[in-house]
Amino acid sequence: MPKKVVSKLLALLFLILFFVVGCANNSSKITIVGSSAMQLLAEQAGNDYRLSHPNSNIVVQGGGSGTGLSQVQAGAVQIGTSDVYAETQNGINAKKLQDHLIAVVGIVPIVNKDVGIKNLTKAQLRDIFTGKVTNWKEVGGKNEAITVINRSKGSGTRKSFEDLILDNKKAIRSQEQDSNGTVKKIVNSTPGTISYISFPYANDKHIQKISIDHVQPTNRNITTNKWQLWSYEHMYTKKNPDKKTRAFIKYMLGNKVQKDLIPKIGYLSINDMKVIRNSQNKVTKIGNSR
Structure with a gap:
Protein backbone atom coordinates (compact mmCIF):
# COMPACT_ATOMS: atom_id res chain seq x y z
CA MET A 1 0.00 0.00 0.00
CA VAL A 105 -19.72 23.23 57.64
CA GLY A 106 -19.01 25.56 60.52
CA ILE A 107 -18.65 29.32 60.11
CA VAL A 108 -16.32 31.25 62.41
CA PRO A 109 -15.66 34.96 62.93
CA ILE A 110 -11.98 35.82 62.43
CA VAL A 111 -9.95 38.92 63.28
CA ASN A 112 -6.45 40.18 62.63
CA LYS A 113 -4.27 39.12 65.54
CA ASP A 114 -3.32 42.71 66.41
CA VAL A 115 -6.88 43.34 67.63
CA GLY A 116 -6.32 41.51 70.93
CA ILE A 117 -9.74 39.85 71.06
CA LYS A 118 -10.49 36.12 71.35
CA ASN A 119 -14.14 36.15 72.43
CA LEU A 120 -17.20 38.24 71.62
CA THR A 121 -20.81 37.95 72.70
CA LYS A 122 -23.40 37.47 70.02
CA ALA A 123 -24.68 40.99 70.77
CA GLN A 124 -21.19 42.48 70.34
CA LEU A 125 -20.72 40.64 67.06
CA ARG A 126 -24.07 41.93 65.83
CA ASP A 127 -23.19 45.48 66.87
CA ILE A 128 -19.90 45.32 64.97
CA PHE A 129 -21.45 44.07 61.74
CA THR A 130 -24.30 46.59 61.92
CA GLY A 131 -21.96 49.52 62.60
CA LYS A 132 -23.04 50.26 66.16
CA VAL A 133 -19.56 49.43 67.48
CA THR A 134 -16.72 50.93 65.45
CA ASN A 135 -13.64 50.68 67.70
CA TRP A 136 -12.11 47.58 69.26
CA LYS A 137 -11.74 49.32 72.63
CA GLU A 138 -15.56 49.26 72.93
CA VAL A 139 -15.46 45.45 73.20
CA GLY A 140 -12.28 45.06 75.26
CA GLY A 141 -9.65 45.32 72.55
CA LYS A 142 -7.07 47.94 71.68
CA ASN A 143 -7.88 51.50 70.63
CA GLU A 144 -8.17 50.77 66.94
CA ALA A 145 -10.86 51.32 64.30
CA ILE A 146 -12.78 48.24 63.21
CA THR A 147 -12.71 47.35 59.52
CA VAL A 148 -15.50 44.97 58.52
CA ILE A 149 -15.01 42.62 55.58
CA ASN A 150 -18.29 41.09 54.48
CA ARG A 151 -19.06 38.37 51.98
CA SER A 152 -20.65 39.37 48.71
CA LYS A 153 -24.38 39.30 48.12
CA GLY A 154 -25.45 35.88 46.89
CA SER A 155 -23.03 34.17 49.27
CA GLY A 156 -24.68 31.38 51.25
CA THR A 157 -22.14 31.86 54.02
CA ARG A 158 -23.17 35.51 54.31
CA LYS A 159 -26.86 34.62 54.44
CA SER A 160 -26.23 32.00 57.12
CA PHE A 161 -24.13 34.44 59.17
CA GLU A 162 -26.67 37.26 58.93
CA ASP A 163 -29.65 35.00 59.65
CA LEU A 164 -28.00 33.59 62.76
CA ILE A 165 -26.17 36.67 64.10
CA LEU A 166 -27.77 39.91 62.91
CA ASP A 167 -31.37 39.18 64.01
CA ASN A 168 -32.88 40.81 60.90
CA LYS A 169 -30.81 43.99 61.34
CA LYS A 170 -29.08 45.44 58.27
CA ALA A 171 -25.35 44.89 57.84
CA ILE A 172 -23.08 47.92 57.61
CA ARG A 173 -21.86 48.90 54.14
CA SER A 174 -18.36 47.52 53.82
CA GLN A 175 -15.85 45.90 51.53
CA GLU A 176 -17.22 42.63 50.13
CA GLN A 177 -15.32 39.54 48.99
CA ASP A 178 -16.64 36.42 47.31
CA SER A 179 -14.28 33.71 48.55
CA ASN A 180 -13.06 32.29 51.86
CA GLY A 181 -9.46 32.34 50.70
CA THR A 182 -9.49 36.02 49.80
CA VAL A 183 -11.16 36.97 53.07
CA LYS A 184 -8.54 35.07 55.05
CA LYS A 185 -5.68 36.81 53.23
CA ILE A 186 -7.17 40.27 53.83
CA VAL A 187 -7.79 39.66 57.54
CA ASN A 188 -4.32 38.21 57.91
CA SER A 189 -2.63 41.25 56.37
CA THR A 190 -4.86 44.16 57.45
CA PRO A 191 -4.81 45.45 61.07
CA GLY A 192 -8.19 45.97 62.74
CA THR A 193 -10.15 43.72 60.37
CA ILE A 194 -12.93 41.28 61.15
CA SER A 195 -14.82 38.87 58.92
CA TYR A 196 -16.00 35.24 58.93
CA ILE A 197 -15.02 32.12 57.01
CA SER A 198 -15.81 28.42 56.85
CA PHE A 199 -14.02 26.07 59.26
CA PRO A 200 -11.94 24.23 56.61
CA TYR A 201 -10.28 27.54 55.66
CA ALA A 202 -9.71 28.73 59.24
CA ASN A 203 -6.70 26.59 60.20
CA ASP A 204 -4.19 29.39 59.94
CA LYS A 205 -1.95 30.55 62.79
CA HIS A 206 -1.88 34.08 61.35
CA ILE A 207 -5.56 34.78 62.06
CA GLN A 208 -7.49 34.72 65.32
CA LYS A 209 -10.66 32.64 65.48
CA ILE A 210 -13.31 34.18 67.75
CA SER A 211 -15.41 32.21 70.22
CA ILE A 212 -18.98 33.43 70.76
CA ASP A 213 -20.25 33.76 74.34
CA HIS A 214 -17.23 31.64 75.32
CA VAL A 215 -18.36 28.72 73.17
CA GLN A 216 -15.47 27.38 71.14
CA PRO A 217 -15.84 27.01 67.35
CA THR A 218 -15.40 23.23 67.06
CA ASN A 219 -17.08 20.55 65.00
CA ARG A 220 -18.02 18.72 68.18
CA ASN A 221 -19.96 21.76 69.39
CA ILE A 222 -21.71 21.95 66.03
CA THR A 223 -23.13 18.42 66.31
CA THR A 224 -25.36 19.50 69.23
CA ASN A 225 -25.88 23.09 68.02
CA LYS A 226 -23.90 24.43 70.98
CA TRP A 227 -21.96 26.29 68.27
CA GLN A 228 -24.89 27.65 66.30
CA LEU A 229 -23.02 29.23 63.40
CA TRP A 230 -23.10 26.43 60.81
CA SER A 231 -24.85 25.47 57.61
Missing part, protein backbone atom coordinates in the same frame (compact mmCIF):
# COMPACT_ATOMS: atom_id res chain seq x y z
CA PRO A 2 1.42 3.43 -0.94
CA LYS A 3 2.85 5.47 1.93
CA LYS A 4 0.56 8.43 1.15
CA VAL A 5 -2.52 6.20 1.45
CA VAL A 6 -1.25 4.74 4.72
CA SER A 7 -0.60 8.24 6.09
CA LYS A 8 -4.09 9.38 5.14
CA LEU A 9 -5.65 6.29 6.72
CA LEU A 10 -3.68 6.83 9.92
CA ALA A 11 -4.69 10.47 10.01
CA LEU A 12 -8.33 9.50 9.50
CA LEU A 13 -8.10 6.87 12.23
CA PHE A 14 -6.58 9.46 14.60
CA LEU A 15 -9.41 11.87 13.90
CA ILE A 16 -12.00 9.17 14.52
CA LEU A 17 -10.36 8.20 17.80
CA PHE A 18 -10.09 11.86 18.82
CA PHE A 19 -13.78 12.36 18.07
CA VAL A 20 -14.85 9.23 19.96
CA VAL A 21 -12.74 10.05 23.01
CA GLY A 22 -13.89 13.66 22.94
CA CYS A 23 -17.52 12.61 22.82
CA ALA A 24 -16.96 10.13 25.65
CA ASN A 25 -15.30 12.77 27.81
CA ASN A 26 -18.05 15.27 27.07
CA SER A 27 -20.79 12.76 27.85
CA SER A 28 -19.19 11.96 31.22
CA LYS A 29 -18.65 15.61 32.18
CA ILE A 30 -20.25 16.85 35.39
CA THR A 31 -20.05 20.57 36.10
CA ILE A 32 -20.45 21.68 39.71
CA VAL A 33 -20.91 25.39 40.42
CA GLY A 34 -21.75 27.39 43.53
CA SER A 35 -20.73 27.64 47.17
CA SER A 36 -17.12 28.62 47.81
CA ALA A 37 -17.48 27.06 51.27
CA MET A 38 -18.11 23.70 49.59
CA GLN A 39 -15.60 24.16 46.78
CA LEU A 40 -12.73 22.58 48.72
CA LEU A 41 -14.78 19.44 49.40
CA ALA A 42 -16.19 19.22 45.88
CA GLU A 43 -12.75 19.62 44.29
CA GLN A 44 -11.11 16.97 46.44
CA ALA A 45 -14.00 14.53 46.04
CA GLY A 46 -13.99 15.16 42.28
CA ASN A 47 -10.27 14.40 42.09
CA ASP A 48 -10.68 11.19 44.08
CA TYR A 49 -13.67 10.16 41.97
CA ARG A 50 -11.68 10.54 38.77
CA LEU A 51 -9.04 8.14 40.08
CA SER A 52 -11.60 5.37 40.46
CA HIS A 53 -13.67 6.43 37.43
CA PRO A 54 -11.11 7.23 34.70
CA ASN A 55 -13.74 8.16 32.13
CA SER A 56 -15.32 10.79 34.37
CA ASN A 57 -14.75 14.52 34.01
CA ILE A 58 -15.63 16.55 37.12
CA VAL A 59 -15.37 20.33 36.77
CA VAL A 60 -15.75 22.41 39.96
CA GLN A 61 -16.23 26.17 40.10
CA GLY A 62 -17.19 28.69 42.80
CA GLY A 63 -19.34 31.76 42.30
CA GLY A 64 -21.54 31.58 45.39
CA SER A 65 -24.65 29.68 46.42
CA GLY A 66 -26.98 31.97 44.48
CA THR A 67 -25.04 31.33 41.29
CA GLY A 68 -25.05 27.57 41.87
CA LEU A 69 -28.80 27.46 42.40
CA SER A 70 -29.62 29.65 39.40
CA GLN A 71 -27.24 27.71 37.13
CA VAL A 72 -28.65 24.29 38.00
CA GLN A 73 -32.21 25.61 37.73
CA ALA A 74 -31.39 26.91 34.23
CA GLY A 75 -29.92 23.54 33.25
CA ALA A 76 -26.49 25.09 32.61
CA VAL A 77 -24.79 22.71 35.09
CA GLN A 78 -25.55 19.29 36.52
CA ILE A 79 -24.98 20.22 40.18
CA GLY A 80 -25.42 23.51 42.02
CA THR A 81 -23.81 23.68 45.46
CA SER A 82 -25.31 25.85 48.16
CA ASP A 83 -24.94 26.67 51.86
CA VAL A 84 -28.62 27.54 52.08
CA TYR A 85 -31.92 25.89 51.25
CA ALA A 86 -33.11 26.66 47.72
CA GLU A 87 -36.53 27.76 48.97
CA THR A 88 -34.95 30.68 50.82
CA GLN A 89 -33.53 32.20 47.62
CA ASN A 90 -35.51 34.64 45.47
CA GLY A 91 -36.03 33.49 41.91
CA ILE A 92 -35.43 29.81 42.67
CA ASN A 93 -38.24 27.28 42.26
CA ALA A 94 -37.16 24.69 44.82
CA LYS A 95 -39.95 22.32 43.78
CA LYS A 96 -38.16 21.70 40.48
CA LEU A 97 -34.88 20.82 42.19
CA GLN A 98 -33.73 17.87 44.26
CA ASP A 99 -31.80 18.55 47.45
CA HIS A 100 -28.94 16.27 48.49
CA LEU A 101 -27.54 17.07 51.95
CA ILE A 102 -23.86 16.21 51.70
CA ALA A 103 -22.14 17.70 54.73
CA VAL A 104 -22.19 20.36 57.43
CA TYR A 232 -25.58 22.46 55.49
CA GLU A 233 -23.64 21.85 52.33
CA HIS A 234 -26.26 21.07 49.69
CA MET A 235 -25.83 19.61 46.24
CA TYR A 236 -28.87 20.49 44.15
CA THR A 237 -29.78 18.70 40.93
CA LYS A 238 -32.79 18.60 38.67
CA LYS A 239 -35.57 16.32 39.93
CA ASN A 240 -34.44 13.50 37.66
CA PRO A 241 -30.68 13.84 37.17
CA ASP A 242 -28.91 11.76 34.55
CA LYS A 243 -27.14 8.50 35.36
CA LYS A 244 -23.63 9.98 35.69
CA THR A 245 -24.85 12.68 38.08
CA ARG A 246 -26.75 10.15 40.19
CA ALA A 247 -23.60 8.03 40.41
CA PHE A 248 -21.52 10.98 41.64
CA ILE A 249 -24.12 11.99 44.24
CA LYS A 250 -24.15 8.39 45.47
CA TYR A 251 -20.37 8.56 45.77
CA MET A 252 -20.62 11.80 47.80
CA LEU A 253 -22.99 10.07 50.24
CA GLY A 254 -20.87 6.93 50.49
CA ASN A 255 -18.38 5.95 53.19
CA LYS A 256 -15.27 7.10 51.33
CA VAL A 257 -16.47 10.69 51.38
CA GLN A 258 -18.62 10.71 54.53
CA LYS A 259 -16.27 8.78 56.83
CA ASP A 260 -12.86 9.58 55.36
CA LEU A 261 -12.68 12.73 53.26
CA ILE A 262 -15.17 15.02 55.01
CA PRO A 263 -13.60 14.92 58.50
CA LYS A 264 -10.10 14.93 57.03
CA ILE A 265 -10.53 18.37 55.48
CA GLY A 266 -12.58 19.96 58.26
CA TYR A 267 -16.23 19.40 57.42
CA LEU A 268 -18.80 17.32 59.31
CA SER A 269 -20.59 14.31 57.91
CA ILE A 270 -24.34 14.64 57.98
CA ASN A 271 -24.33 11.29 59.80
CA ASP A 272 -22.53 12.85 62.79
CA MET A 273 -25.20 15.45 63.49
CA LYS A 274 -27.41 15.13 66.57
CA VAL A 275 -29.70 17.93 65.43
CA ILE A 276 -31.35 18.95 62.19
CA ARG A 277 -32.08 22.48 61.00
CA ASN A 278 -34.88 23.31 58.57
CA SER A 279 -35.10 26.15 56.07
CA GLN A 280 -36.61 28.43 58.76
CA ASN A 281 -33.54 27.80 61.00
CA LYS A 282 -35.59 25.77 63.47
CA VAL A 283 -33.32 23.21 65.14
CA THR A 284 -34.64 19.84 66.32
CA LYS A 285 -32.82 17.06 68.16
CA ILE A 286 -32.61 13.81 66.25
CA GLY A 287 -30.89 11.55 68.81
CA ASN A 288 -27.37 10.23 68.97
CA SER A 289 -27.16 9.14 65.33
CA ARG A 290 -28.75 9.84 62.06
